[in-house]
Amino acid sequence: xxxxxxxxxxxxxxxxxxxxxxxxxxxxxxxxxxxxxxxxxxxxxxxxxxxxxxxxxxxxxxxxxxxxxxxxxxxxxxxxxxxxxxxxxxxxxxxxxxxxxxxxxxxxxxxxxxxxxxx
Amino acid sequence: xxxxxxxxxxxxxxxxxxxxxxxxxxxxxxxxxxxxxxxxxxxxxxxxxxxxxxxxxxxxxxxxxxxxxxxxxxxxxxxxxxxxxxxxxxxxxxxxxxxxxxxxxxxxxxxxxxxxxxxxxxxxxxxxxxxxxxxxxxxxxxxxxxxxxxxxxxxxxxxxxxxxxxxxxxxxxxxxxxxxxxxxxxxxxxxxxxxxxxxxxxxxxxxxxxxxxxxxxxxxxxxxxxxxxxxxxxxxxxxxxxxxxxxxxxxxxxxxxxxxxxxxxxxxxxxxxxxxxxxxxxxxxxxxxxxxxxxxxxxxxxxxxxxxxxxxxxxxxxxxxxxxxxxxxxxxxxxxxxxxxxxxxxxxxxxxxxxxxxxxxxxxxxxxxxxxxxxxxxxxxxxxxxxxxxxxxxxxxxxxxxxxxxxxxxxxxxxx
Numbered sequence: 001x002x003x004x005x006x007x008x009x010x011x012x013x014x015x016x017x018x019x020x021x022x023x024x025x026x027x028x029x030x031x032x033x034x035x036x037x038x039x040x041x042x043x044x045x046x047x048x049x050x051x052x053x054x055x056x057x058x059x060x061x062x063x064x065x066x067x068x069x070x071x072x073x074x075x076x077x078x079x080x081x082x083x084x085x086x087x088x089x090x091x092x093x094x095x096x097x098x099x100x101x102x103x104x105x106x107x108x109x110x111x112x113x114x115x116x117x118x119x
Numbered sequence: 120x121x122x123x124x125x126x127x128x129x130x131x132x133x134x135x136x137x138x139x140x141x142x143x144x145x146x147x148x149x150x151x152x153x154x155x156x157x158x159x160x161x162x163x164x165x166x167x168x169x170x171x172x173x174x175x176x177x178x179x180x181x182x183x184x185x186x187x188x189x190x191x192x193x194x195x196x197x198x199x200x201x202x203x204x205x206x207x208x209x210x211x212x213x214x215x216x217x218x219x220x221x222x223x224x225x226x227x228x229x230x231x232x233x234x235x236x237x238x239x240x241x242x243x244x245x246x247x248x249x250x251x252x253x254x255x256x257x258x259x260x261x262x263x264x265x266x267x268x269x270x271x272x273x274x275x276x277x278x279x280x281x282x283x284x285x286x287x288x289x290x291x292x293x294x295x296x297x298x299x300x301x302x303x304x305x306x307x308x309x310x311x312x313x314x315x316x317x318x319x320x321x322x323x324x325x326x327x328x329x330x331x332x333x334x335x336x337x338x339x340x341x342x343x344x345x346x347x348x349x350x351x352x353x354x355x356x357x358x359x360x361x362x363x364x365x366x367x368x369x370x371x372x373x374x375x376x377x378x379x380x381x382x383x384x385x386x387x388x389x390x391x392x393x394x395x396x397x398x399x400x401x402x403x404x405x406x407x408x409x410x411x412x413x414x415x416x417x418x419x420x421x422x423x424x425x426x427x428x429x430x431x432x433x434x435x436x437x438x439x440x441x442x443x444x445x446x447x448x449x450x451x452x453x454x455x456x457x458x459x460x461x462x463x464x465x466x467x468x469x470x471x472x473x474x475x476x477x478x479x480x481x482x483x484x485x486x487x488x489x490x491x492x493x494x495x496x497x498x499x500x501x502x503x504x505x506x507x508x509x510x511x512x513x514x515x516x517x518x519x520x521x522x523x524x525x526x527x528x529x530x531x532x533x534x535x
Contacts, residue, residue, distance in 0.1 A: 001129075003237045005237070009133055010136040010139060010214055010216065010236055013137060013213065014209060014210040017209065017213075018205065018206040021360075022205065025186065025360055028187060029186070029188050029358050039195075040193055040264070040267065040355070064282065065281065071444065075285065082292045082296040083296075083300060085299070085459075086299055093455055117433070118432060
């Protein structure tokens with residue numbers, strides 16, 4: 001059997017359960033309309049009005065996402081290297097040292113420029 | 120082992136999927152109860168003890184209660200995304216279990232198999248990718264609620280989860296390096312003589328820290344810091360939709376614990392010296408060992424929650440980006456060099472000299488670091504105090520020791 005096929009089986013079981021719960025939630029509970037129930041919850045005070053088209057968020061999170069991509073790519077390169085390490089020998093080590101050094105020059109730059117600070 | 124899993128007929132595969140699903144569900148119900156009881160014990164309370172024997176069914180009762188609550192969708196919410204988000208969270212948390220080997224060889228309805236749904240050559244990478252998809256559930260739930268707190272909570276959660284996912288991913292590199300494979304079965308088998316928790320202890324420590332950050336649990340539960348953000352990304356969710364997020368959180372905890380067991384604690388194998396128990400009950404006894412190790416990690420989760428106060432967000436991100444990641448990469452390089460030496464059959468003296476050199480460099484670097492930090496602190500404290508300005512300044516609160524409340528007609532006196 002294709003080894004990826006059973007993943008669909010458990011995915012289907014999990015999805016079925018989740019979809020069933022979402023549908024059941026709409027049926028099983030009571031329904032009593034109250035305007036303040038469908039307002040945004042802000043601990044009882046009048047909810048803050050939102051900008052059109054959803055909320056905006058600080059650019060800081062975008063920066064974190066970008067850094068995540070850089071390091072995730074690094075990890076993606078590290079995994080196959082680690083798995084086939086024994087066959088690569090000295091060449092593999094030296095190459096990886098150079099690769100990590102280049103990534104860490106960028107990392108040091110980001111650190112110095114305050115990209116990792118969270119105020 | 121791989122062959123006996125992959126030649127299962129479809130019926131056995133579906134049966135195993137349902138069994139794994141039920142295991143996740145039941146252990147979540149028990150985990151909710153166990154956590155509350157343990158935390159209560161740590162805080163000198165009793166905890167839930169009414170529903171069922173010792174309150175075991177508390178989790179189930181909570182679930183039923185949630186099902187009978189009104190299902191609210193805020194007026195400002197993006198309705199479709201609002202409904203899809205909990206489904207994403209709850210589906211992905213179960214999918215991570217597909218490649219976790221829970222037992223050794225067992226017999227299920229006459230078919231030789233093992234309680235592992237499938238074995239793929241990139242098993243651990245698959246778990247990480249599924250965990251990444253789970254982040255969509257969080258960020259979409261926060262965004263689609265159309266409310267301020269959930270949006271902030273969702274962003275915080277996702278920033279936190281992706282930051283600690285890097286530390287987690289890097290901590291696994293050393294394991295792959297020693298196991299020579301990313302398949303979970305191969306990794307379990309390669310720990311037959313020594314657990315990776317012993318031989319690769321720094322990786323194990325980093326994994327254990329980052330798995331707490333990855334699952335948004337105390338002391339890293341900044342996304343649902345009650346004092347700041349109400350409930351975080353699921354503030355606007357009620358009824359069974361909330362229950363799905365709750366379930367996903369606990370299944371994720373069990374999932375990362377199961378991954379830690381597989382990668383670092385020898386998986387379903389017995390503790391050293393108790394290998395003869397593995398054939399008991401036709402191999403099913405290995406599930407006991409697996410579950411005991413998972414429970415050990417779960418206990419650590421609860422213990423952390425009962426002991427440590429929550430971190431501040433900037434300290435938390437600083438720890439992830441400036442400590443865990445560089446330490447991890449340096450450790451990987453050290454492990455790689457050691458592995459290369461042992462592959463080459465280098466004499467032990469050279470290896471010891473190398474290890475000693477690494478330790479010396481580390482000590483030297485930390486000495487320089489501390490001296491620099493001290494210098495910085497001194498420069499700050501030795502800055503000249505600015506001269507008193509020509510305009511009057513009010514007394515600062517820290518300069519005031521007592522304030523006598525003036526009686527009628529008297530003037531207010533400030534004692535210094």
